[in-house]
Amino acid sequence: MPKHKFVLNGKSVSVDVDDDVRLLWVLRDLLKVTGPKYGCGLDVCKACTSHINGKAFNPCSVRVKDIKPTDHITTIEGLPATVGKDLHPMQEAWLEMDVPQCGYCQPGQIMAAVAKVKQARREGHEIRESDLDEIRNICRCGTYHRIRDAIAAGAKHM
Numbered sequence: 001m002p003k004h005k006f007v008l009n010g011k012s013v014s015v016d017v018d019d020d021v022r023l024l025w026v027l028r029d030l031l032k033v034t035g036p037k038y039g040c041g042l043d044v045c046k047a048c049t050s051h052i053n054g055k056a057f058n059p060c061s062v063r064v065k066d067i068k069p070t071d072h073i074t075t076i077e078g079l080p081a082t083v084g085k086d087l088h089p090m091q092e093a094w095l096e097m098d099v100p101q102c103g104y105c106q107p108g109q110i111m112a113a114v115a116k117v118k119q120a121r122r123e124g125h126e127i128r129e130s131d132l133d134e135i136r137n138i139c140r141c142g143t144y145h146r147i148r149d150a151i152a153a154g155a156k157h158m
């Protein structure tokens with residue numbers, strides 16, 4: 001089987017797997033990195049949200065062959081290391097605001113939140129209500145109000 005290489009949470013990884021296997025299954029089933037959740041597998045629910053080279057993406061919708069050896073994939077497991085702490089400021093805000101209910105969507109929500117704050121800053125502004133409206137991660141428990149409050153709080157410490 002073809003070998004695929006990329007950087008996962010700061011470490012080079014190599015997997016033997018068919019080209020067309022979606023990255024989410026490579027992460028979860030082969031590499032045992034289960035923070036990115038399987039919700040729909042169709043790029044709709046966003047439960048699997050992770051980062052590629054610092055930007056949000058959904059690994060359920062990307063074939064492993066489309067990932068380059070130089071691509072840096074970050075999952076919720078690797079998020080604290082990006083700031084050199086035990087927890088990322090966004091995770092601390094999540095804890096302070098007691099955001100999760102069942103918790104299933106929450107890794108994806110946090111990864112989407114961090115990417116959105118960074119995107120806003122690249123565009124030269126702080127995160128706005130209209131930016132929050134663009135986050136499409138589904139929470140079937142309806143924790144949206146707490147998520148929005150936590151993103152505002154977390155952004156202040158990023």
Ligand code: FES
Binds near residue numbers: 038041042048059
């Ligand atoms: S599992 Fe990836 S978007 Fe739903």
Ligand code: FES
Binds near residue numbers: 138140
């Ligand atoms: S906390 Fe249950 S799906 Fe979001």
